[in-house]
Amino acid sequence: MLWLRWASYSQEPMDIREIARRAKVSTATASRAINRVSTVDPQLAKRVWKVVDELGYYPNTQARALVSGRSRIFGLIVSEFTNPFFPEIVQTFENLAVGNNYEILLTSTVNDPRRMELSVRRMIERRVDGVAILTFGMEETLLEHLRFRSVPLVFVDVGPDVRGIANIRINYQNGIRQAVQHLAALRHTRIAFVAGPLHLKSALARQEAFKASMIEIGLPPELIVVGDHRLEGGMRALIEIGRLNTRPTAVLCSNDMTAIGVMRQAYDQKIKIPDDLSVVGFDDIRMAEFTMPPLTTVQMSQKDLAKIAFQALLNEVEGRSTSHERHEYELTTNLVLRLSTALAPAGRPSTTPPKRVGASRFRKVSTTVQSD
Amino acid sequence: MLWLRWASYSQEPMDIREIARRAKVSTATASRAINRVSTVDPQLAKRVWKVVDELGYYPNTQARALVSGRSRIFGLIVSEFTNPFFPEIVQTFENLAVGNNYEILLTSTVNDPRRMELSVRRMIERRVDGVAILTFGMEETLLEHLRFRSVPLVFVDVGPDVRGIANIRINYQNGIRQAVQHLAALRHTRIAFVAGPLHLKSALARQEAFKASMIEIGLPPELIVVGDHRLEGGMRALIEIGRLNTRPTAVLCSNDMTAIGVMRQAYDQKIKIPDDLSVVGFDDIRMAEFTMPPLTTVQMSQKDLAKIAFQALLNEVEGRSTSHERHEYELTTNLVLRLSTALAPAGRPSTTPPKRVGASRFRKVSTTVQSD
DNA sequence: ATGAAAGCGCTAACAG
DNA sequence: CTGTTAGCGCTTTCAT
Numbered sequence: 001m002l003w004l005r006w007a008s009y010s011q012e013p014m015d016i017r018e019i020a021r022r023a024k025v026s027t028a029t030a031s032r033a034i035n036r037v038s039t040v041d042p043q044l045a046k047r048v049w050k051v052v053d054e055l056g057y058y059p060n061t062q063a064r065a066l067v068s069g070r071s072r073i074f075g076l077i078v079s080e081f082t083n084p085f086f087p088e089i090v091q092t093f094e095n096l097a098v099g100n101n102y103e104i105l106l107t108s109t110v111n112d113p114r115r116m117e118l119s120v121r122r123m124i125e126r127r128v129d130g131v132a133i134l135t136f137g138m139e140e141t142l143l144e145h146l147r148f149r150s151v152p153l154v155f156v157d158v159g160p161d162v163r164g165i166a167n168i169r170i171n172y173q174n175g176i177r178q179a180v181q182h183l184a185a186l187r188h189t190r191i192a193f194v195a196g197p198l199h200l201k202s203a204l205a206r207q208e209a210f211k212a213s214m215i216e217i218g219l220p221p222e223l224i225v226v227g228d229h230r231l232e233g234g235m236r237a238l239i240e241i242g243r244l245n246t247r248p249t250a251v252l253c254s255n256d257m258t259a260i261g262v263m264r265q266a267y268d269q270k271i272k273i274p275d276d277l278s279v280v281g282f283d284d285i286r287m288a289e290f291t292m293p294p295l296t297t298v299q300m301s302q303k304d305l306a307k308i309a310f311q312a313l314l315n316e317v318e319g320r321s322t323s324h325e326r327h328e329y330e331l332t333t334n335l336v337l338r339l340s341t342a343l344a345p346a347g348r349p350s351t352t353p354p355k356r357v358g359a360s361r362f363r364k365v366s367t368t369v370q371s372d
Numbered sequence: 373m374l375w376l377r378w379a380s381y382s383q384e385p386m387d388i389r390e391i392a393r394r395a396k397v398s399t400a401t402a403s404r405a406i407n408r409v410s411t412v413d414p415q416l417a418k419r420v421w422k423v424v425d426e427l428g429y430y431p432n433t434q435a436r437a438l439v440s441g442r443s444r445i446f447g448l449i450v451s452e453f454t455n456p457f458f459p460e461i462v463q464t465f466e467n468l469a470v471g472n473n474y475e476i477l478l479t480s481t482v483n484d485p486r487r488m489e490l491s492v493r494r495m496i497e498r499r500v501d502g503v504a505i506l507t508f509g510m511e512e513t514l515l516e517h518l519r520f521r522s523v524p525l526v527f528v529d530v531g532p533d534v535r536g537i538a539n540i541r542i543n544y545q546n547g548i549r550q551a552v553q554h555l556a557a558l559r560h561t562r563i564a565f566v567a568g569p570l571h572l573k574s575a576l577a578r579q580e581a582f583k584a585s586m587i588e589i590g591l592p593p594e595l596i597v598v599g600d601h602r603l604e605g606g607m608r609a610l611i612e613i614g615r616l617n618t619r620p621t622a623v624l625c626s627n628d629m630t631a632i633g634v635m636r637q638a639y640d641q642k643i644k645i646p647d648d649l650s651v652v653g654f655d656d657i658r659m660a661e662f663t664m665p666p667l668t669t670v671q672m673s674q675k676d677l678a679k680i681a682f683q684a685l686l687n688e689v690e691g692r693s694t695s696h697e698r699h700e701y702e703l704t705t706n707l708v709l710r711l712s713t714a715l716a717p718a719g720r721p722s723t724t725p726p727k728r729v730g731a732s733r734f735r736k737v738s739t740t741v742q743s744d
Numbered sequence: 745a746t747g748a749a750a751g752c753g754c755t756a757a758c759a760g
Numbered sequence: 761c762t763g764t765t766a767g768c769g770c771t772t773t774c775a776t
Contacts, residue, residue: 015753026763031755039761056517058496062437063753066768071434081463082658091453094480098490103498106478108466118470124430126475145428231662260662267664286454287659290603290632292639387769398747403771411745435769438752 014057022055023047034059065127073103074313075123075131077138080110084257084285085302089134092306100314102129109135120145130154130313134305136202152316154309157202166312166327168305170202172209175298175333179252179280180213182296182335187344188250188278192223194237194262196254203229206254206282223248227258234261235268242269249344250278256285259295263340274342284336293339300333386429394427395419406431437499445475446685447495447503449510452482456629456657457674461506464678472686474501481507492517502526502685506677508574524688526681529574538684538699540677542574544581547670547705551624551652552585554668554707559716560622560650564595566609566634568626575601578626578654595620599630606633607640614641621649621716628653628660631667635712646714656708665711672705 020030025044032040033048051057065071076093078086090106097104105126107119116135120142123131130152138158143165146153153165183191193210196203207224214221225240227233234253238261241248253259259281266273273279273293281288281297288295308329316327392402397416404412405420423429437443448465450458462478469476477498479491488507492514495503502524515537518525525537555563565582568575579596586593597612599605606625610633613620625631631653638645645651645665653660653669660667680701688699 016755017753027753028755028764029762032762035755041761044762056520058493060438060499060753061497062434062443062499063768064755065434066432066438066753066770067755069768081459081466084459084658087453087456087459090478091480091482094453094478095482098487098494103477103494105475106462106466108463110463110467115470121430122470122475125433127432127434148428264662264664286456287662290636290659292636292664388771389769399770400747400749400772401745404746407771413745416746432769435752436771438754438769439771441752 014055016057016059019048019051019055019057023051070129070317071103071127072101073105073126073128074310075105075107075119075126075128077107077109077119077123077131077133077135079135080108081106084287085255085283086134088286088302089306089309092303093132093310096307096310109138113139117142123151124149129317132309132313134309136200152313154312154316156305156309157205166316166329168308168312168329168331170205170300171330171332172202172205173212175282175300175335176206176209176252177213177216178335179296179298180210180219181217182337183250183252183278183280183341184217184219186250186278186341188248189219189344190223190246190248190250191219192225192241192244192248192251193221194225194227194234194241194251194253194258196227196229196233196258198226200229203254210252227254227261229255229258231257231261231264234258234263235265236261238262238265238269238271248277250280250341252280252282254282256281256283256288256295256297258282259297259340260287260291263291263295274340276345278341278344280335280341282333288336289338291340296338296341297336298333299336300331305331386427388429388431391420391423391427391429394423442501442689443475443499444473445477445498445500446682447477447479447491447498447500449479449481449491449495449503449505449507451507452480453478456659457627457655458506460658460674461678461681464675465504465682468679468682472682481510485511489514495523496521501689504681504685506681508572524685526684526688528677528681529577538688538701540680540684540701540703542577542672543702543704544574544577545584547654547672547707548578548581548624549585549588550707551668551670552582552591553589554709555622555624555650555652555713556589556591558622558650558713560620561591561716562595562618562620562622563591564597564613564616564620564623565593566597566599566606566613566623566625566630568599568601568630570598572601575626582624599626599633601627601630603629603633603636606630606635607637608633610634610637610641610643622652622713623649624652624654626654628655628657628667628669631669631712632659632663635663635667646712648717650713650716652707652713654705660708661710663712668710668713669708670705671708672703677703 016027016030020027023030025048029040029044030048033045074097094104105123105128107122109116109119116138124145131146132154134156154168155165156168157170158167193207195207198204211221225237227237251262253262259279262279263273266277271277281295284297284299288297308331312327312329388399388402392399395402397420401412401416402420405417446469466476477495477500479494481488481491488510496517503518504526506528508529526540527537528540529542530539565579567579570576583593595616597609599609613623623634625634631651634651635645638649643649653667656669656671660669680703684699684701
């Protein structure tokens, strides 16, 4: 706190020159000491650091960035913070950022083309060192602006056509197959699927995974209704499903909000879950643990996703990767058993809920990521 | 897209000098044109802008900040992104930021003193123009670092002792009184309160508001159990309440997660809500709408909070406020009726749920805030 | 109204 | 190993 008293009676600029002067060294040496360059004489270094601490000197990052050409900022573009899928990602990303002396420039597109464009512009203006785009849909032309400036990019789930940018591919099939087989094992044969907005690649992929998984075990993937990945869509979907002449005993949803909508509608109609109807979600957002009953769901680990994204960016920037190879990462989804699924009503002799699992197991993703 | 083709065969730096050269003006004029200084000849300005657009030139914010001394970044310190209270705040804050050409430096303390210190350090290093601290608890000494550098600060809910920084005071009493009176009107007389961690000012204030509200209508505020503002605490609280010899018929919770925990525990114990027990939350996080039944809760508008915080910062920075007056803002809380409250079991002749209200009404906060 | 030039705070050659 | 110095890209006097 010494510098605080100092502060009270002098308000001169505290810049690296001031530090240098007081430590009786050149600015170059001061700079080196501060940046822990090993060749600097320990004596001098100590003198510099003493002054730095006494004065509470904090280097000006802008100036640093200007001369070094690296801002130590990673951009993170998401759709919407209020989408429950993102908070965990942002938190994990930030944890990694602080640990690596990066700042994060967080931006949301709120599904507005103008905001998308603005996001990209902001990234460029602030000269970010890399951008993670977790927004399930982004105009190709905007990316060109980033690519043109050779800003490292990480993407989730874009097609295989884009070259020169890292890509995290989601293995939807794995988790969805587990979900379908879990339901089948509980004697469900009439399994419905509530899809998401099919113009989204991710929603389409989930639906396809569902169909494939059903066919795989000889069940017809017929009962499909389209939702919107929101609560309302889930509610509407269950109403629609209720009108079907062959009523399903289980419903798999394209995301958790949809599943929560289904459960809400079931609650309103006094349909008991899981006794009358088994429900499975997708994503494993935080809320999935808090529903009643807790939701069985396919987990797409937001933590792992963030870790992979961050690490990919870091690899790119620190040049640990030769720039001409194709950078592919994979995130595998897995079923998390909770309490919203049970034996199918017809074949159920007694109420035997599936064993509850505390934590989920993952198959390790195909890339090494730093732990928390 | 013209500049994109240009880009393909020349990779020179696109800086303001390049713009100036191509527009056949001086860098000074280029700068003025880009910054829309009115005195610049329209002809020249147009020429400059043409080049800017063709080349896809984006000014370097670092350089700008360095010379102007203003970074156009606001710091936003929160406790934890995964705390459901924050996403809406962050989103609103960002919306306002983009609208005003600011960037936001988002930081979380995760209730770790080291991270708190780091947050402050990061703010200073990036030379933010102001900081909003929404973290219900922050060490005084850290603030000194910011105050010393005269960084404008906005705070939520700190005591009245701190001078020279803006403060948003929460009127807990208003909403909690409404909640208590709502329950009383439904013939509840044994109303329990599940408090939060009492070392938090905000938790303490809520408890005090509860006590005052009860006494006000002649009910003894005796049934108080302490939770932790998390789901688990709510669950434990209900168990504890169940052991009381005088069982309450309604429980008011210090925050929504607690209320959700209570509901979860009730679900597990087959206690029907609201028929057997009325539950009221506090905060009105997004999830409160999605519980079953939807949670009646005291709303502390996260949107309004963010708006006030941003506006306060802006006032400070744009110098619209004389720096010696005390800057106080107020946010009023209000009850939002949903479906988790009903007539007390004893005095209830039939099931008559309270009227459901779609949107809540607010008393306007005492300061003018920009709309979305 | 426009241009020349200084300089924001820092790092990185380069020279000693 | 240390110091001198030239910029990084921009805004802003100060002349014109």
